[in-house]
Amino acid sequence: EPEVTQTPSHQVTQMGQEVILRCVPISNHLYFYWYRQILGQKVEFLVSFYNNEISEKSEIFDDQFSVERPDGSNFTLKIRSTKLEDSAMYFCASSEGVRGRTTNEKLFFGSGTQLSVL
Amino acid sequence: AQSVTQPDIHITVSEGASLELRCNYSYGATPYLFWYVQSPGQGLQLLLKYFSGDTLVQGIKGFEAEFKRSQSSFNLRKPSVHWSDAAEYFCAVRGGTASKLTFGTGTRLQVTL
DSSP: OOOOEEOSSSEOOOOTOOOEEEEOTTTOEEEEEEEEEEETTTTEEEEEEEEEEEEEEEEETTEEEEOOOOOSSSSEEEEHHHHGGGOOOEEEEEOOOOOOTTTTOOEEEOOOOOEEOO | OOOOEEOOOEEEEEEEEEEEEEEEOOOOSOOOOEEEOOTTOEEHHHHHHEOOSSSEEEOGOEEEEEEGGGEEEEEEEEESSOGGGGGEEEEEEOOOOOOOOOOOOEEEEEOOO
């Protein structure tokens, strides 16, 4: 089965530093997502991205966050100035996005990047 | 707004025993429902999904789930659990034209030999 790849698997950073989390979605997929899971809490939606723009975002996804598809294969999440509460496992996902629809599609998740903010 | 409740945080079953993980959802119309499993150090893997039609859906690894509209439930079942089923299980809902999945808090399954 095709896979979503995330790098790095673990990242440690100092509070206030910028971090970029990287993802390589499945090659023919058109919809991309970031989710996060704070330790002991539920998996939370951050943002979805389609056709080179944000399709939907949650209230968590404030001005400190941004997403980008810098080339034909990568999808990145940038946190501009990290806070302690940004420590979490961040999951990237992708789906086919046939005709721009996602509601009945399977999301393929990566194995996550564990971000620790000190 | 859509939401999901998984009332059981942690469940322990013996290998070979049957399993039922509970999931209740809140959404105004017919939702799209999913069950994902997360093994340690792994990403989220889709077990099964419900969109319409037959309310009993079959998934991978011998899992099934039944959609009950009257109870707003989508419980996950397996007739005989294997030790390799030990993992965290998440129920999720997606509604309308939204692209996001809303997850429950998860149920951690422990399997004793």
